[in-house]
Amino acid sequence: xxxxxxxxxxxxxxxxxxxxxxxxxxxxxxxxxxxxxxxxxxxxxxxxxxxxxxxxxxxxxxxxxxxxxxxxxxxxxxxxxxxxxxxxxxxxxxxxxxxxxxxxxxxxxxxxxxxxxxxxxxxxxxxxxxxxxxxxxxxxxxxxxxxxxxxxxxxxxxxxxxxxxxxxxxxxxxxxxxxxxxxxxxxxxxxxx
Numbered sequence: 596x597x598x599x600x601x602x603x604x605x606x607x608x609x610x611x612x613x614x615x616x617x618x619x620x621x622x623x624x625x626x627x628x629x630x631x632x633x634x635x636x637x638x639x640x641x642x643x644x645x646x647x648x649x650x651x652x653x654x655x656x657x658x659x660x661x662x663x664x665x666x667x668x669x670x671x672x673x674x675x676x677x678x679x680x681x682x683x684x685x686x687x688x689x690x691x692x693x694x695x696x697x698x699x700x701x702x703x704x705x706x707x708x709x710x711x712x713x714x715x716x717x718x719x720x721x722x723x724x725x726x727x728x729x730x731x732x733x734x735x736x737x738x739x740x741x742x743x744x745x746x747x748x749x750x751x752x753x754x755x756x757x758x759x760x761x762x763x764x765x766x767x768x769x770x771x772x773x774x775x776x777x778x779x780x781x782x783x784x785x786x787x788x
Contacts, residue, residue, distance in 0.1 A: 604685045613677070616733055620674045623667060635659065658747070662740055669727055669736040676728035 609617075622628055639656045646652040697704045713721070726732065 604681075604688060607677075607681065612730055612734065616670055616673055616730075620670050623670075662743060666736050666740050669733045672724055672728040673730065673733045676725065 636656070639652075639659075643652055694704055
């Protein structure tokens with residue numbers, strides 16, 4: 596008597612970037628990620644008094660959550676679409692095996708799994724998700740994240756609060772930001788322009 600053949604589903608090969616994406620997704624979705632988020636929020640709250648609970652203090656947590664959420668969205672979309680492809684291939688392989696077994700015992704079967712026609716909005720959403728799940732899109736979000744951190748560092752992270760500057764510093768800063776107006780003879784504030 597012949598034994599049933601063993602059925603195996605092969606995992607698709609992944610590169611280093613996919614491994615990094617999977618590692619990040621597993622890290623953020625684990626207790627380590629939750630703990631890291633809790634520590635960051637606790638540190639943010641702890642510096643609130645020292646920062647005077649000002650708008651820049653609120654800007655820090657808003658920027659952090661926006662940037663991390665931005666990267667996480669693309670990472671999770673990538674993982675979701677790769678896992679969905681693996682599941683679709685697996686179900687198709689199982690369907691093919693079932694069709695072969697049914698043919699061996701002369702059972703009637705449908706020719707293929709039934710497909711539901713999707714709406715236009717679903718197709719647009721799926722296409723957008725497919726684009727956002729591309730490996731290049733994930734890498735692009737990380738590049739944008741790093742670029743934004745560099746820009747924020749160059750700008751010294753927070754906007755200058757003009758109310759806390761003395762008059763001389765405020766004048767110098769405003770002169771460097773706002774283009775100077777030329778004074779017209781006979782007017783004090785240049786209103787004659």
